Amino acid sequence: MTKKNSKRQPFEVKDCALAALATGKKAQNLKEMRDTIETVHPGSIYYHFWGGLLKPRFDDPEYNNDFASWTRHGLHDGILAERLGMIDPTTLPDLEDLRRELIDTIEEHLDSNEHIPWAPPDQQFHFITSQIVVFDTRKVIISPPELVGAVSTMTPSSIFYHFIDARRRTFGNIDDFSAWLYGFKEKYVDLCNILGTVDPFFFSLTELRNRLTLILEQYFEERT
Amino acid sequence: MSSNLELYSEIVGWEVIDQLHQLSSLLKNIRVVHVNSTREGGGVAEILHKLVPLKKELGLDVSWEVIDGNSDFFKATKGFHNALQGHKLEIPDTLLKAYEKTNEQNAEKLRSKLMDADIVFIHDPQPAPLMNLFPDRKGKWIWRCHIDASRPNRIVWRYLRDFIKGYDASIFSLAAFAQPLPHPEYLIPPSIDPLSEKNIELEDSEVISTVSGLGIDTDRPFMLQVSRFDSFKDPIGVIKAYRLTKRFAPTIQLVLAGGEAADDPESQAVLEGVRTAANNDKDIHILLLPADAHRVINALQRAAYIVLQKSIREGFGLTVTEAMWKGKPVIGGDTGGIRIQVVNHHTGFLVKSPEGVALRARYLLFHDEKRLEMGRKAKAFVKDNFLLTRHLREYLTIMVSLIHGEDERIELG
Numbered sequence: 001m002t003k004k005n006s007k008r009q010p011f012e013v014k015d016c017a018l019a020a021l022a023t024g025k026k027a028q029n030l031k032e033m034r035d036t037i038e039t040v041h042p043g044s045i046y047y048h049f050w051g052g053l054l055k056p057r058f059d060d061p062e063y064n065n066d067f068a069s070w071t072r073h074g075l076h077d078g079i080l081a082e083r084l085g086m087i088d089p090t091t092l093p094d095l096e097d098l099r100r101e102l103i104d105t106i107e108e109h110l111d112s113n114e115h116i117p118w119a120p121p122d123q124q125f126h127f128i129t130s131q132i133v134v135f136d137t138r139k140v141i142i143s144p145p146e147l148v149g150a151v152s153t154m155t156p157s158s159i160f161y162h163f164i165d166a167r168r169r170t171f172g173n174i175d176d177f178s179a180w181l182y183g184f185k186e187k188y189v190d191l192c193n194i195l196g197t198v199d200p201f202f203f204s205l206t207e208l209r210n211r212l213t214l215i216l217e218q219y220f221e222e223r224t
Numbered sequence: 225m226s227s228n229l230e231l232y233s234e235i236v237g238w239e240v241i242d243q244l245h246q247l248s249s250l251l252k253n254i255r256v257v258h259v260n261s262t263r264e265g266g267g268v269a270e271i272l273h274k275l276v277p278l279k280k281e282l283g284l285d286v287s288w289e290v291i292d293g294n295s296d297f298f299k300a301t302k303g304f305h306n307a308l309q310g311h312k313l314e315i316p317d318t319l320l321k322a323y324e325k326t327n328e329q330n331a332e333k334l335r336s337k338l339m340d341a342d343i344v345f346i347h348d349p350q351p352a353p354l355m356n357l358f359p360d361r362k363g364k365w366i367w368r369c370h371i372d373a374s375r376p377n378r379i380v381w382r383y384l385r386d387f388i389k390g391y392d393a394s395i396f397s398l399a400a401f402a403q404p405l406p407h408p409e410y411l412i413p414p415s416i417d418p419l420s421e422k423n424i425e426l427e428d429s430e431v432i433s434t435v436s437g438l439g440i441d442t443d444r445p446f447m448l449q450v451s452r453f454d455s456f457k458d459p460i461g462v463i464k465a466y467r468l469t470k471r472f473a474p475t476i477q478l479v480l481a482g483g484e485a486a487d488d489p490e491s492q493a494v495l496e497g498v499r500t501a502a503n504n505d506k507d508i509h510i511l512l513l514p515a516d517a518h519r520v521i522n523a524l525q526r527a528a529y530i531v532l533q534k535s536i537r538e539g540f541g542l543t544v545t546e547a548m549w550k551g552k553p554v555i556g557g558d559t560g561g562i563r564i565q566v567v568n569h570h571t572g573f574l575v576k577s578p579e580g581v582a583l584r585a586r587y588l589l590f591h592d593e594k595r596l597e598m599g600r601k602a603k604a605f606v607k608d609n610f611l612l613t614r615h616l617r618e619y620l621t622i623m624v625s626l627i628h629g630e631d632e633r634i635e636l637g
Contacts (some may be wrong), residue, residue, distance in 0.1 A: 015239065019621045020411040022402035043632055121375070122559075126399035128411065133621050135243045138635020153240055 010140035011180045013150065016161040017103055018130040019056055020047070029118040029175040030075060031066070034106040036127060042095040049089050049098070050164050051130060053084035053205055054157060064088075064148035066125075067102060080109045082094040090167065090200070098128075133163060144181060144188060145220045151177075152213040156205035163208060191219050228281055228419070235418050244613065245618035248282035250628060254342035255363075256286045259334070259585070260276035261301065261350035263290050264515040265483060266368050266452070267414060268347050273481045274612055276618065282620075288335060291330040291351045296322035298489055304349040307380035308373040309456060309537040315380065324353060327356050331357035343623055352387040352478035364392040364626045365601045372539045372560040374400045392626060397540045397561050413564060416545045416606070421518035423549055426526060434523035438479075440509055445529035446477035447585060450546075453482045453495040453512075456537040457558070463501045463508065464479040465534065465581035470507075472582075473589050481524055488635050511550055525550050530585050530595075534575070538562050545610045548572070548602035553595060555584045565610065592631040 023044055026034035037045070048066035063069045064083035074082035083105050092098045110116065119125070124163050137158070154162075162176040170179045178195050181188035195217055200208060233241040260268050260274060272288050279286040289469050292299070300319035309311055331338075331354055338344055340353065342363040346352060346447060348370055355365045373381070373396070381403065388394065388405065395400040395410045402409045416423055435444045451457040459480055466478040480498060482491075495512065502508040513520060525531060531547035533556040540561030544554045548565065554572035556562035566572040573584040588595045624634060 015243065017243070017617060017621070018624070019618055022396060022399045022400070022409040022411055024402060024409065122400075124400070126402070128399050128533040131621070131625060131632055131634060133247070133624075135246050135635045137242075138637070139240070154437060 003026055009180075009183060010142050011150075011176070013137045013139040013141065013154065015135040015137050015155055015158045016165065017133045018047070018051055018136075020051070021131065023127040023129050027119075027125040027127075028117050028121070030071075030077070030080075030106060030110060033070075033125060034103060034110065037099060037102050037106070038066075038122070039116060041129050042099065045095050045099050045102070046132045046168065047128050050160075051128070053164060053200070061202060065123050070119070070123075070125045070206045074123040074125060075117040077109075077117050080106070083109065083118060085087050090173070091163075093173065095168075101120045128175050131143050132161075134161065144184065144191075146178065148213065148216045148220055151209060151216055154209060156209065159209045163198075164214065192218075196221065214223060230279065231419055232581075232613055236607070236611060240613050240617070243617055244282055247624055248279075248616065250624050250636070251284055251620065254627065255622075256284055256343045256345070256623070257337055257341040257346045258286070258288045258347065258356065259338070259351045260288075260290060260347035261291050261439070263292065263409045267540065269413055270422075270542070271615070272347075272418065272613075273618060274432060278612065279617055280617075283628055287337065289334055291334075293326045293330075293350070293352075294322065295489065297326040297350075301348075302349045302489055304384060304455075305371060305439040306379060307377035308369075308384075309373045311376045312377060320383070327351065327353040327357075329358060329472060330354065337615060338562060343626065345619075348390075348556050349384055350389075352384060353489070355391055362427060365390075366622065367391045367392060369396050369411075370539050371400065372401055372537050373403060374398075374560070376403065376479070386573075393622065394632045395622070401539075401560075408625075410618070411429060411560070412618045412622075413561060413612050414540045414542060414545075414609060414614065415612045416542060416549060417612045419547065420599070422545060424522070426519070426522055428525060431526045433526045434520055438509065438511060438520070438524075440527075442527065443492065444475040444477055445473070446479050446480065446509075447530045447590065448479045448524055448528035448547075449532040449533055449534065450524065450543045451533065451535070453491045453498060455490075456535055457482075458495065458534045458536050460496045460501045461536075461578045462532055462534050462580035462581070463498070465585065466508065468582035469585045469589075472586050475509040476585075476589070477509065477513065478527075479509045479528070479606065481513055481521060483508075483513045483515050483517070505532060520523060522550075525552065530532065530555060530588050532581060532585075533557065534578070534581055535559055535562060541565065542573075545606055547598075549606045549610075551596075551599035551603045553588065553598035553602055555581050555588075565605070567601075568606065569598075571598060571605050628636065 025036045025040055027036050040109050068081045068084035071077050071084055089099050167173045167177040178192040179193050233541045262269050276286050276288045300315055300323040303315040305346055340362050345368050347368045393408045394405055395412050397413050399411055431464050432442050449462050470476050509628050511580045525547050531552045532555055533541050533544045536556040538560035544556055544562055544565045547554050554566050555575055556566045558574040558576050566574050568574045575581050
């Protein structure tokens with residue numbers, strides 16, 4: 001990585017941390033969950049889909065979001081958990097569409113079941129939202145081949161910022177690396193396509209970093 | 225970079241320290257005051273002893289004030305503590321009056337320090353009424369709740385809520401503890417200081433001499449619980465668990481190590497109950513340690529074969545974090561902040577009964593490799609999540625957020 005000194009449009013490496021905030025909203029049964037999802041701040045939907053990636057974990061996650069996980073472990077409803085777990089936020093344009101998808105999935109389930117499942121009092125779902133603090137690492141990447149070394153040494157939270165959080169900020173909901181590479185016109189479109197196939201769920205951020213590094217290494221090796 | 229921060233950077237990496245500098249650069253020339261009710265004893269005082277000097281090193285103008293109170297004041301606040309943790313009790317009007325009067329007296333004493341402060345952190349219910357006594361306050365006031373208030377006694381919470389609702393923000397350790405309040409409620413788990421006397425590395429020789437000096441047989445394994453003598457820590461349940469374990473591991477010893485906190489008038493009664501339950505068993509070591517016995521606790525935690533924190537209610541449980549940092553898996557009560565530290569079957573075990581403790585203790589006693597592996601995971605987990613530097617970063621974030629606007633996104637640099 002190079003220190004800032006170029007007039008070209010460099011890739012500025014950022015880092016981040018999430019500050020969690022309670023919303024004061026909670027759900028003890030599926031109907032409360034549905035009603036709260038309808039009104040909760042979109043930042044809470046974001047947190048419960050993506051915030052988990054910034055938490056260290058020991059097992060491969062069963063589900064890709066907190067709603068599915070609670071449905072399984074709080075409500076003991078395995079079928080709905082699987083359905084919620086299959087919602088892929090990367091295919092939806094924004095958080096409002098994601099909210100709608102969650103509500104539709106839950107409503108469909110409520111309509112087809114006589115009883116509303118409840119969680120025990122100490123297993124309520126607490127809706128959390130977050131503020132993201134973005135740090136400037138003062139590192140920049142000038143040319144795309146530098147991505148290999150840069151990505152391989154990024155902190156997990158940098159990976160979160162550029163590969164996960166980016167989808168809220170970029171046109172077309174893509175990661176920052178792809179957004180930057182598209183700036184080189186057609187030259188790296190194939191690399192962007194490969195990066196676009198990486199499913200960010202079910203990897204820890206360290207695993208995700210390793211996977212991205214491997215893709216970048218292979219891509220640039222083949223072209224030298 | 226100042227020297228203490230350099231030392232932390234050796235543990236957590238320089239990127240983390242750089243983040244602290246970036247945040248604190250936005251907080252130059254602001255005055256910050258922390259207020260609580262005791263300088264020694266308990267997790268709050270311990271955290272402040274570390275956080276305050278580090279904030280100073282980062283260039284903030286920080287002070288720490290302690291309110292005074294008489295025995296009626298502390299009886300009232302102990303009642304609040306128990307009630308917030310769900311005890312059904314009534315606090316007599318005479319004690320409530322003593323609580324309010326004490327805060328009025330302390331408000332006068334602290335007026336010059338709090339009136340113009342830019343940010344005031346009020347810790348726990350003891351000094352909570354102070355804010356209403358400063359109607360012309362200049363700065364932002366934040367109420368920091370260190371207690372498991374997930375299912376509070378409603379009458380007591382309603383009483384305290386009147387003092388708390390006017391704050392600019394509050395901080396809880398877990399989402400489950402947060403109560404509906406008309407201001408932002410941040411979630412910050414507490415932390416430990418890896419460089420403190422309680423957590424630094426010790427030579428094996430010191431560990432052994434310290435532990436044997438306490439009358440503990442270092443040739444035999446011992447289970448350890450370090451905590452105040454408080455009924456919510458369930459020391460009687462720990463003794464029951466030890467007796468169940470001893471049937472399968474006759475050489476096991478139990479060490480219950482605690483101290484008295486200046487703001488806890490009930491600890492003596494609990495201690496007497498524990499001594500009665502121990503019934504002169506020579507393998508049960510009840511240690512009443514002074515508040516500054518940090519190095520002794522460090523040695524005990526390092527020497528322990530199994531560490532317990534069998535709380536039935538727990539705000540966070542810093543003793544769990546301390547033991548995990550020393551590479552010990554913890555058998556902990558399935559409650560409060562223990563749940564976010566003890567990842568079941570990875571960094572320890574979550575249990576709901578003395579029988580559960582005994583079951584898991586037996587497993588760890590006979591699976592040494594698993595015990596060591598869980599200990600390694602536990603230490604890594606603390607490094608990533610519960611060290612002082614993370615805690616400090618979140619405090620700084622809140623300050624930046626309150627002073628520079630509560631946007632969803634704070635861009636630095």
